[in-house]
Amino acid sequence: MTDVAKAVFHRFGIEPIDTPALEYAEILLGKGGDETDKQTFRFTDQGGRDVAMRFDLTVPFARFAAQHVGTLGTPFRRYHIAPVWRGERPQKGRYREFVQCDFDTIGTTGVAADAETVCVIHELLSTISSQVQPSCGEFTIRLNHRGVLNGLLDTLGLRERATDVLRALDKLPKVGADAVRTELVALPDASEAAADRLLEFAGLSGDAAETFAAARPLLDGSETGLAALDRLATVVRLAIAGGCEPTRLVADLSIARGLDYYTGVIFETFLTADPKLGSVCSGGRYDDLAGLYTKQSLPGVGASLGVDRLLAHLEEQAETGARPNDPSAVFIPLLSEDRLPDVFALAKDLRASGFRVTVAPEPRGLGKHLKWVTGRGFGTAAIVGDEEAAAGTVAFKDLAGREQWTVTRAEAVDRLVEWRKTRT
Amino acid sequence: MTDVAKAVFHRFGIEPIDTPALEYAEILLGKGGDETDKQTFRFTDQGGRDVAMRFDLTVPFARFAAQHVGTLGTPFRRYHIAPVWRGERPQKGRYREFVQCDFDTIGTTGVAADAETVCVIHELLSTISSQVQPSCGEFTIRLNHRGVLNGLLDTLGLRERATDVLRALDKLPKVGADAVRTELVALPDASEAAADRLLEFAGLSGDAAETFAAARPLLDGSETGLAALDRLATVVRLAIAGGCEPTRLVADLSIARGLDYYTGVIFETFLTADPKLGSVCSGGRYDDLAGLYTKQSLPGVGASLGVDRLLAHLEEQAETGARPNDPSAVFIPLLSEDRLPDVFALAKDLRASGFRVTVAPEPRGLGKHLKWVTGRGFGTAAIVGDEEAAAGTVAFKDLAGREQWTVTRAEAVDRLVEWRKTRT
Structure with a gap:
């Protein structure tokens, strides 16, 4: 599977990088939240240095980009396929060591980079499906833009409550609309009308053109929201020009991943045959990759292919140990x-x-x-x-x-x- | 380079494996000598387990083979390309994290596996040279057999002094024949005649057929030595049948790597243009891979491609940062x-x-x-x-x-x- 991914990245002019598994602890810690800090493997090496094993590929890439972007120039496209380590209790599909596969284009705010990321996701999933394992079969890439959500919250006077609102909406598939409505109405500043509007909005999902048309009146009065909707429409149009199957691109105004990190377009990818597996390729646009390590602003867009999750799916599909001739x-x-x-x-x-x-x-x-x-x-x-x-x-x-x-x-x-x- | 290596392994029916970077410390420690133990990164994880980062790929393969050989069956051919870690002072061509690329055939004592290993080395180096970097250019695979050396030591009554003799001979390229002769003569049980014979023997190197012919009389009376010489001749003959350029196979009765570990054929590979780089692909046959972990005897033969060493060579050759169009x-x-x-x-x-x-x-x-x-x-x-x-x-x-x-x-x-x- 990683060989297939590498071939796709190559065709899109995305370069491989590698970074050491061990970094100074001060580089890694405090960047991924308390939970991540607790799970990070950390020790003192033979030279008395406080080191840690990387727990994701984003933080090492930020350190790498801050250090090398002067030489590499921008835009810089890289992919990184490598193991990461977390000291959590192993469970199905969760290991202490697992492979991440990240790709990003940094140093540009251009909509072309957003659309190209969608094309890469589309090419990854269709190639894995045709070359590695037909059981992956059909998939949909669900798209949203943080500005669309923010715009709606502006019109409802709920921008300050963004975290609470998104946390409530996130539970929609699990607890249903009524329970979410109750939670929304209970928020300070939230009216029943606002809750209804949020639920109507979160229900917008499906054919991109129709979804955008339905969302437009709900965003009336929010420049941010309408601009984001236009940008999202451009991303979809370009992705289709770049070879994506229109039926595989689904606008879904309810997805909200990476609350603090992503600032523009966001994507999630689901296998039609196994939606419960969760997103197998997710990402989005962020304002600044490496603000902690350099003053140069490095906006970018990228995604992460869930290699272990896809392999877990493939293993479940494998019926016998015998290999085909x-x-x-x-x-x-x-x-x-x-x-x-x-x-x-x-x-x-x-x-x-x-x-x-x-x-x-x-x-x-x-x-x-x-x-x-x-x-x-x-x-x-x-x-x-x-x-x-x-x-x-x-x-x-x-x-x-x-x-x-x-x-x-x-x-x-x-x-x-x-x-x-x-x-x- | 690793992509080229993987393609070669595939053609030879050698399968990829992977093992975790972290193993229980008791699995890794005490297996590679005191120096290795000192260099191993070791810590206690969040669950109180005493773990360590692998310092080579041999010990994890031994653990893996002991665990899975029942299911996999023998002969089992595997390759493993992965990083290893050592807490030594970084220097040119030596890093705290570096990639090893090992391949082995275990569960067979057949001479075919010895010869096939030579064919794989030959194919690796010629493919890297033609596809990755023409500056690698010509190379020679130098071959010996531990039994040849042991046979000679038997005839000289110096078998018990093997370690000292080999340590002295090892210095030949650095200090010259006279100094080595002095050191040999000073050994207990060693005569001047024996020292001369050892030096004559260590000087045998070049065209395989001629070298074997010259060595035969020196081994007179040693069944071990003569059998080893015959086996070595068969390895060379089969490797040539399997496509190796005869001029690239050099018999060198002075090489003696892996004193305690290797028991049969041994190989080293040198770039003609850069012999000072040292061997870029070395290995040999061993009696038992996993004696510490299983009672099943697992004889094997394999080698390790010096990926970092080759890359260091390539980097020196790279004249400018500009890429060819x-x-x-x-x-x-x-x-x-x-x-x-x-x-x-x-x-x-x-x-x-x-x-x-x-x-x-x-x-x-x-x-x-x-x-x-x-x-x-x-x-x-x-x-x-x-x-x-x-x-x-x-x-x-x-x-x-x-x-x-x-x-x-x-x-x-x-x-x-x-x-x-x-x-x-």
């Missing part, structure tokens, strides 16, 4: 030590034609070899026993279909290339 | 916000034809865009300004050759594909 994978059984030079030469020629070749290192009977090979994903066995060597031939055995054929050594590789074409 | 990398300058949908659609079509496309996120003048793009490795700029959009064309600019051409939008991608063919 790969027509490009060849097993060469060794029937006697004397045949080793023939076997090695055949392996070399097959590899040069793009086959994955596994040579059995010890001589055994063919039956034992074929028993070992079961369920290990090979497409064929290529047999060069004493008989074949004397006749100058190779015997092939289709390990899925039970077909067998014997050809001359000279034709062996070309014939297997032909056979592979019929299987892929 | 890649004909597959396209930069699309943005000249006005209005052109964003055209630019996004063009980027999509170019990516679908395998181009790496970077879209400028903010509108600027063409001159400013072309200034930014200098030295960033792009092959062409694809320009869709207002004029081009009105005419339904795209203007291309070759960023290395100064060539320019304007084509219709419909032909743009195909023409760039054609142009790329002339550049690669």
Whole structure:
């Protein structure tokens, strides 16, 4: 999966970076909240330095960007796929060590970067679905803009209550509209009309053009809100120009992630077949990445692919341990030590034609070899026993279909290339 | 570089594994010697567990193999590319965190696995040289077998002094033959004749067949030594059958790495242009990987690619920060916000034809865009300004050759594909 992601990032001109797993504790701590501080692995190293293991990739990227942005120039696009560590109790889909996969474009406020981020998310999910695991299947990218929410809160005189309102709306899927309405009405400054309007607004979700049209009258009078709505519409229009399937882009004015961090467009991505998995790719636009480390303002936009969450999904889908037979994978059984030079030469020629070749290192009977090979994903066995060597031939055995054929050594590789074409 | 290595491992049917960076301290400590124990990062986690960060990939692999070999079956081929940590003073080419790249075949004593390891080393170095950095250029894989040395020591009655003898011989390149001779003669049980014989033996290096022929009389009377010599000859013969360039395989009866660990064939690999870099890929055969963790004997053979060492070499070779122009990398300058949908659609079509496309996120003048793009490795700029959009064309600019051409939008991608063919 990370190989697929890397290929997508490459096509979009996003560069890989890496940072050390250990940073000085003062760099990491106090940046991710109390809960994160408590979970961070921290110790004193042999040189008496107070160090800690990174708990996410955002803080190290902020440190990296502040340090190197002068040399790298902006806009700077990077991705970072690496493990992070948290000392929390392990549970399903939560590990002490897990892989994060973040990508960001910093140093620009351009709407193009917002839209391109949506295109990258779309390309990541559609490529994973087509190349890694068809069970990922369909997905939707849900989009919102913090300014739309803020604009609505302005019109209702509730901007100061943003945190409480968002916390209440966040519970919608769990507790339902009535309970959320009660909670909203109980807030200071909130009227019943305001609560109804908030709920109406949070219910706006679906086709982007329709959602934007429905939201517009609710934002009447808020310049912030209307400007944000226009920007969101541009993001959707450009993302579609850039190849996103329109049906996969859903405006959802209820999503509000990263309360303090994100300031512009925000995204979440859900698998249609498994929405309970939660968002598998989330992110948004922020005003300043590295304010704690540099005076240069670094606005940016990015997202994080939930690699472990997707893998957890794939593992649940995997029905058996047996691998599907790969027509490009060849097993060469060794029937006697004397045949080793023939076997090695055949392996070399097959590899040069793009086959994955596994040579059995010890001589055994063919039956034992074929028993070992079961369920290990090979497409064929290529047999060069004493008989074949004397006749100058190779015997092939289709390990899925039970077909067998014997050809001359000279034709062996070309014939297997032909056979592979019929299987892929 | 690691991508190239992964592709090579794949062709040889070697599987990736990963293990956690943190293990229980009792698993890691006491396995790598006192010096390693001192350098290991160790701390108590939030759950009161005594944990440590891995200092190599061998000990975690031994733990992993002991735990999973029952399910995985043998022979089992794995590679592992991952960071390791050591609290030593950082210096050139030595970091507190560095990447190791190990591959091994365990559960077999077959000579085929020895020879295949040589083939993998050969393929790794020739692929890195052709695909990553031609300055790696030529290389030699130097081969020896611990049994050859042991056999000679037997005939000289010095087997008990193996460590001292090898330590003395190890200094040959640094202090010269006379000093080593003095040290050898001073050893208990060592005669002047024995010292001469050891030096003659350590000097045997070069063409494999000639070296083996010259070594044979010196090993007269030692069954161990002669058997080891035969095995080494078989390894060389099979490696050549498997595609290794004969001139790159050098027998060197002086190499003696991994005194206590390796028991059979041993290898070191040197870049012809930079032998002082030291071995860039080393390894050998061992009797038992995981004796500390399981009663099942797991003999194996493997090697470690010196990724950081090779990268240090590459960095020294890199003359300027400017990247070579890649004909597959396209930069699309943005000249006005209005052109964003055209630019996004063009980027999509170019990516679908395998181009790496970077879209400028903010509108600027063409001159400013072309200034930014200098030295960033792009092959062409694809320009869709207002004029081009009105005419339904795209203007291309070759960023290395100064060539320019304007084509219709419909032909743009195909023409760039054609142009790329002339550049690669």
